Amino acid sequence: MKCPRVALWPLLGCWMACATAPVRAPVSEPPALVPTPSRALALRESWLTERHGLLLDMMRRHGVGMWVVVNEEFHDDPLTGWVAPPLPYAGNRDVFVFVDAGDAGLKRIALTGYATEVVNRFFERPDEARKPQEVLAELEAKYHPRTIALGMGGKRGVTRSLTHDSYQWLAEALGPQAQARFVSAAPLIEEYLDTRLPGEFAPYRDLVVLTESLVKRALSNEVVVPGKTTVGEVRRWLYDALWQARVTTWFEPDLRVQRQGMKDGFSRGFLAVADEAVVIQRGDLVHVDFGVTALGLNTDWQKMAYVLRDGERDVPEGLKRALANTHALQDALMLRASRPGRSSADVYDATMAEMKQKGIEAKVYSHPLGAQGHALGASIDFRAASRQDAPRVLRKGSYLAVELNTVTAVPEWGGQQVAVMQEDPAYLTDEGWKFFVPRQDAFYLIH
DSSP, rough: OOOOOTTTOHHHHHHHHHOOTTTTTOOOOOOOSOOHHHHHHHHHHHHHHHHHHHHHHHHHTTTEEEEEEEEETOOOTTHHHSSSSSSSOSEEEEEEEEEOGGGOOOEEEEEEESSOHHHEEEEEEEOTTTOHHHHHHHHHHHHHOOOOOOOOOOSSSSGSOOOHHHHHHHHHHHHHHHHHHHEHHHHHHHHHOOOOOGGGGHHHHHHHHHEEEHHHHHHHTOOOOTTTTTTHHHHHHHHHHHTTTTOOOOOHHHEEOTTTOOOOOTTEEEEEOOOOOOEEEOOEEEEEEEOEEEETOOOEEEEEEEEETTTOSOOOOOHHHHHHHHHHHHHHIIIIIIOOOHHHHHHHHHHHHHHHHOOOOEEEEEESSSSSSSOSSOOEEHHHHOOOOOOOOOOOOOEEEEEEEEEEGGGGGEEEEEEEEEEEEEETTTTTTSSSSOOOOOEEEEE
């Protein structure tokens, strides 16, 4: 078949791709939902202006007098693109400092190896002849911040990203008295990254629309030929589709396959990921877990398709009832249990209580979305509940991956237990969570 068009790739690579994936469909050009790189940069810079405008109040709420983010060459701090313009930073050690200067407001100072015009629009930059250590010591002496918040501590990589060497470098530059005031920036980082801006909404919705479009195509006859197409071929098609759409992803696309008569396909309490060599057959229920990354934002998406058997025109009624159980779980969590200011633990308990009352076997493992795919904020998750983590409060406007599943016995499959797993990005309003795009009301059909 015709090889997918990939600009600037060697002909040998193209030939190998065709030879190893004979039934994989070429990826056509997707709709232009993602801004060009220059437009994306301008958009993210406008968001950065808004974020800096919110930062001083956040620092004061968390008792932070100075916040220091250190970016190292070829070892970027994940915060850098959120506190500074989202550029490649090639200095050996670039430092971004935010100081509560009292009545003078927020002071923003950049100590970077290379002077760039865009950085200068957001930060003061001392004379390049001055050593960064001298400037840091001068700032500490002038403002004497009661705390100096650093990327250390916390339970997530983005809150503990400061390297040991950079910690020692800061301690030496600021001195032992300042070192005694070093604190974890984790609470500040969480609020900063979990606060969504109004201007992010429409571009993010476009990313969700793009995610849905690519998954619908992957779970269709455009890509899948029953009895021929393998799980690995669908996965590789998704990788090519990402490239065509000018986006990346933050995790490997996963596919899961359930079929009548299949023995226990669960692993660690979840439906196990299928091997790439598995051939998709008629009668299979196919699941995809997939997300895109662009504009510094991330989506997360799970949907399911049914491969019609010969003579079938629709999904068996038992599978439809299984999907309806998952819809009931979504409704309980999103519409009835969740409200701004309510703790995630209370939301989880209320959701599971309703499922128990309805006799639905359910599991909830929803997590925040935004700056990361598994972002900071309030997770509604059975694992957090089992660990007795401190409850987190739902923040209005936050984005959530409503990730969950139900398990239902399907009569047409001899009473076999079937998992219906769904995941949808949603945002929190006063009336609960709302989807960015409508949920999957019926299984996608592969003919």
